[in-house]
Amino acid sequence: MMEKKAIRIEADDNVAVVAQDTEPGDSLICSGGSLTAVDAVPAGHKIALTRIPRGAEIVKYAVTIGLASCDIEPGAHVHSHNVEDITDRLCNEYEREFRAGKR
């Protein structure tokens, strides 16, 4: 059985992407450390590397990709059920501030 893995794309990310279908209790190698999955996480989906409190930023590719819509435990599956999509807000706020000369 090959070791199961999760890939953290940037050092600042608080989520990683699992490289294979993962079951609760599976131990995963990730960026030199290890991590235990608490949920089933399908290949290509995100897994929390740290505890992410409700309202905190989900960081992947070293940028904010959404907000935690509830407290997320390390090893939990991170997806639409616990992430708020704030794309609109991020893009609109940036653009408004940029055009107003505040950026």
Added chain:
Amino acid sequence: MAGIMAYRRTDGRVGIRNYVLVISMVSCSNSVAERIARATKTIPIVHEQGCTEFEHDHARTVLALTAAGRNPNVGAVLLVGLGCEQTDIEGVRKAIASAGKPVEAILIQKEGGSPQAEKRGIEIVQELKGICASQERVPCSVADLVVGVQCGGSDWTTALSANPVIGVMSDLVIENGGSVLMSEVAGFPGSEHIVASRAVSREVGLQVLDMISELRAEYIETYGQRIEEVNPTPGNKAGGITTLVEKSMGNIKKMGESKVQGVLKLGEEMPRPGLWVIDNRAQGPDPFNLTGLAMQGAVVTAFSSGRGSPVGNAVMPSIKLTGNPDTFRRLESITDFNAGVVIDGASIQETGANLYDLLLEVAGGKETKSEINGNFEYTIPREAARKSPEGGCRR
């Protein structure tokens, strides 16, 4: 600075190949152009247009054919026309010749028919090949290279391994003084704030934001829906993408993290080296975008495909990589580089540096799978005419 051996053209630009092209001016001359190219083992460019086109479309046809001939990878060109088509063969000939390379033109009606044109064309191409064979590679540097980046036929590994690996390569090209061209702007909405934040100046930041605002408005006008309403798609979500920022970042990751020098329309000259965004909104199969990069002077493109893709381009090699180790094993005959090692545990940084090494080898003459397999697509990227704010039409 890393040195490469390449062809320096009289206009100062550098090519990494010395291709001879046979370009058809109109669909009526396609078969003759193809037969000449086949008989001489050169590369044909054929297309479905060149006559009775509206001005907007014809301007794009002429631009695409001219840009093919002017690409620094091209050493010499034969133009093959019918004789009564809309495309002005002499105008195209002059525009390509001004880049300082031999260009000949023949017309089927003038040569006395297809067999005569074919015979004459083959003779001319043999002469052009002789001229190209006498040219030698000279010492050049990465600073002379214009490198395109693209993805297509994506799967869950594209945004995870392949595109971040391309991003590392892009940063290395820029650090060494070279240029990177990124297009696929339809995939920008959702991360335009990130791209704008990397703009080299406030003016360029506005260029990026204006382009994406316009694109968003076009979607609403055409489809009555905002892009966020249909993205991420159910398929994206099933694959693990949660938000549009996340989806979009997977695309722009190929650019690396260098400063964005500006946004260029197709046909607009790159004023200085660096990372540039090409505003090509043609929606279609992958060769649309690849051809757009070649039209802008890219001499090689790093192209990632999770599912595997054979596509190449008539005027530039395409380095195929996949982020999926299984795809690499199954489709090695069309894939040059396995970024899937990242899935197996290799670092993104190290794998990106290896891709950069391969890029330099390809620049020095190593053939890509797309070239070995004879994938020399050239698909003119068609964009719908858009109304300008003044009420007229522009490209």
